[in-house]
Amino acid sequence: MEDKALIVNIATILAKDIGFDQKNNFKRPVPSYPTGKPPPLLQSDDEAFDFFIQHHLQKSQTTDVNWKRKFQFEEKFKTRGEKESKSKEEPTPGRINLIQDLTVDVFESNLHLSKNTFQQLYDSIKGLINPLHSNNTVISNQTIFSLGLWKLATDEHFEEISRRFKIPLLACHLIIRSFWAVISDNSKKFIKWPNTQSAQHLHMKTFEDNKNLRDFPRLFGLISIKRLDIFLESEDEETSVILQITCDGKQRIIDSFVDFATNYSFNASTIGQALECDPNALPAGGYLIGGNNFPLKPYLIRPFEMECFQDESRFNELLRKAQSISDSVLNKMMRRFNTLYALEAKDMKEVRKVLETICSLHNMCQEFGDECIPNCWERSEKCILASKVNENNQNGRKRRLEVMEEVLNI
Structure with a gap:
């Protein structure tokens, strides 16, 4: 009875040790025995003991798989987080084309213009707008016109427009205010x-x-x-x-x-x-x-x-x-x-x-x-x-x- 209890304790320690090694990605060398069989101390005819050993080995292997998955997920999340952080630090405004990006209903409900009028307006004043440069990126006159008109047609503040179109706040201020300046400077042509x-x-x-x-x-x-x-x-x-x-x-x-x-x-x-x-x-x-x-x-x-x-x-x-x-x-x-x-x-x-x-x-x-x-x-x-x-x-x-x-x- 005491021998069996001792064997169970030793087996428990070995199972935990194996699980710990596997979790830390260590490979324990496979032991070799002179007789080809493990010593008597590790032998047992007790079916309960064999079940116990098998159960702990399976549990440790499962834990190891879960740990690997967790590690891979954390690495992936970390990499994605670094990319997002980098994009937040140095965002660049893309080319905005409201006529293509918005349906007719969404376009008219936000800009209070027909798409045809929007295009006519752009054709009339695009020659007055000069492209801007921000963070080594050229901001087209179409983007300047689109953002400027969006700001005037809606009651959204600069922060909301910056988030909506995924452009940095400072660039948002620069783009929209340059549009106001251009039209205002040429207002005598229209008024x-x-x-x-x-x-x-x-x-x-x-x-x-x-x-x-x-x-x-x-x-x-x-x-x-x-x-x-x-x-x-x-x-x-x-x-x-x-x-x-x-x-x-x-x-x-x-x-x-x-x-x-x-x-x-x-x-x-x-x-x-x-x-x-x-x-x-x-x-x-x-x-x-x-x-x-x-x-x-x-x-x-x-x-x-x-x-x-x-x-x-x-x-x-x-x-x-x-x-x-x-x-x-x-x-x-x-x-x-x-x-x-x-x-x-x-x-x-x-x-x-x-x-x-x-x-x-x-x-x-x-x-x-x-x-x-x-x-x-x-x-x-x-x-x-x-x-x-x-x-x-x-x-x-x-x-x-x-x-x-x-x-x-x-």
């Missing part, structure tokens, strides 16, 4: 105030062709404003700006201006100063139509503050219908370029670049007749300024009465 006599004649005809505006003789422009909330990186805070646009009868923008909401006034805008100083900025008898936020001027007609007579009420209603066209231009821009709901920029200078880019692209979309804009983004809230605008302009009151008599055929 044009009619200065020549022939250009002014063609411009005023756009109002005559519009059934809601043809009753206003000598009308030269519709003007509106919009309050936008933005995040300025230079100030590390959110603030508000006022975007002012002037458009024609075909809803094309002919002038744009932006300033901090606390500083804004029509008189300080570029068009306000130009109209005040240059009598030739408008043709003889020409005028703009604005809402209640604008001052009354001989060249800027706004509704009566107090509707004392029926004619004044009728005239105010016609003015509001006309001015709603420029309001609809702002709403269309908001729906197409969703970045206006979550605008982020380094400073006020960059805010102006972004808005000049958006106004330029809006005009091109109008030229191409694109109406691929989601109605679900329609927002009709009006911008009300804190300061009240007075009507203490004698020449302005006189001119408004003249326009009212012409419009109502009094």
Whole structure:
């Protein structure tokens, strides 16, 4: 009995020793015996003992296989992790082709353009865009255009776009901001105030062709404003700006201006100063139509503050219908370029670049007749300024009465 117990203990130690050697990848030399048989101490006729030895050997072999698998998996994971880490350290932007990469529904729901308009836009401005160089990689003008338009059309921030297109964040900033700079620098090609006599004649005809505006003789422009909330990186805070646009009868923008909401006034805008100083900025008898936020001027007609007579009420209603066209231009821009709901920029200078880019692209979309804009983004809230605008302009009151008599055929 004691001999069997001793044999079992020795066998257990040997089995563990074999398992340990196999796990550590050691090859124990096969023992050779002079008689060809193991010594009596390792011999046994006990079936239970043989089963015990066999069981432990199988277990150790299984453990060895599992250990090898674990080691191979860890090595593979480690190698993959090193590759991923290296790719994160030095990512390079690939060639982005949104027309090929996205289905029609996905494309239009994100970019708010048809693929045909997108291609027309690219063909129109690709000559203005120069390829960039980042991490020894050339970033094509098509990639710059695609990322720039994606940023403007969506409300995604730089970080989201960087993750979506698998490009480094710094390259994302560089690419998109270079697009803004290019379009802004060439914005005068797309946003044009009619200065020549022939250009002014063609411009005023756009109002005559519009059934809601043809009753206003000598009308030269519709003007509106919009309050936008933005995040300025230079100030590390959110603030508000006022975007002012002037458009024609075909809803094309002919002038744009932006300033901090606390500083804004029509008189300080570029068009306000130009109209005040240059009598030739408008043709003889020409005028703009604005809402209640604008001052009354001989060249800027706004509704009566107090509707004392029926004619004044009728005239105010016609003015509001006309001015709603420029309001609809702002709403269309908001729906197409969703970045206006979550605008982020380094400073006020960059805010102006972004808005000049958006106004330029809006005009091109109008030229191409694109109406691929989601109605679900329609927002009709009006911008009300804190300061009240007075009507203490004698020449302005006189001119408004003249326009009212012409419009109502009094």
